[in-house]
Amino acid sequence: MASKRALGFSSTVFRKKFRAGMTVRNYRDNEVVFSQGYAADAVFYIQSGTVKLTVESTRRKNAIVAVLLRGSFFGEGCVGGQSLRISTARSIGPSNITRLQKESTARTLKRDPQFAGLFVAWAEMVGTTRARVSKFMNAFKKKGFVRYNGSLQINSGLIIAFLHSRPMSVVTKR
Template sequence: MPASDKSKATNRTGKSRIAKLGSTITTQKAGRKSSGRQSFDVEAFVTTVGVGRTISTYNPKSYIFRQGMACDAVFYIQKGQVELSVLSRQGKERVVGVLNSGAFLGEGCLAGQPRYLASARASTEAAVARVEKATLAKALNDHPALSQRFMAFLLLRNGQIEADLVDHLFNSSEKRLARLLVMLAQVGQEAELRPVAAPISQEVMAARVGTTRSRINYFMNKFRKLGLIEYNGDLKVHSSLLNVIIRE
């Protein structure tokens, strides 16, 4: 074979080897990329069944857990409304909170709390996920996205508890009721009439506000006559009710 032909054959062989090598490197890089860790789906974790995770549906007035039970899991409200209540040694029950979809409850177990300090009962039909303590603790440690969401909820709830305490210490029962209605209807600054998504009885309102049912009935009628609420079966709250809260 002439020298020029040998040189061409050698060049073709070299190019072929380089092409194969480049293909191999590309394939290896693609393989490494595809084997990377997938992003953690927070929503899927709290809304699907898995190891240490179950989902149950509760009818209105059904208990999710009761005060004094072993505190071994955290719950997440997927749908519906749940009220928290405390029973005194004298047998008096007081509603201390109402939580809606997207809220956690029973989180005290992560801090070593041995028993639930309150009872959780569905106010409406509710779908609630139960996550075992060990399962959630590991997930919070392994996945920052879940930790951030959980921390954001705790900070928001802590702020609400502080606001409730100030409300009870310094505001009249009329203002406390107005604040409760504004919160339930999620009223903003816009001039609008907003419905309360989940029904709430005057007994529950009285327990939340810290007064009697007769006083709640009196203030509800007063608010209705002033055009601040509509209360004919479905409860609707007007944004002007905010004026009752901020006035001296």
């Protein structure tokens, strides 16, 4: 993960850009920052520490979807129109986390193209890197969710079963 300095972020920059829309809080180990299903009303930034993002299926099975380090944003889906959290964020060890109100973040991104560019660059680095996409595609291929040889074929039955945590039938390999 990139550090905040590598992306040009600092506490001073945050204070100037967000003023009243920013709060900083220390979290203890395993403390919930936000919960899946609750209102998505802020973006968070890890000043120090680590955060784990998990999702819970309809059958109450949990999966870790990300472990984020110092210098990472999370919860940014609210700026893109997400009204509810799709994951739960928990601190791993003591963590110092900045909370940026959704409205303040959206205003800042519109008002400051340079900051918006840095924010987008960060999201691209951690959210959709070629290596990350490749890792997930290979995992899905091994589980039989997808096949690709020049084109992508999706086994929707297996994906739906996985998402709803129903028992899956055995898939024979060819």
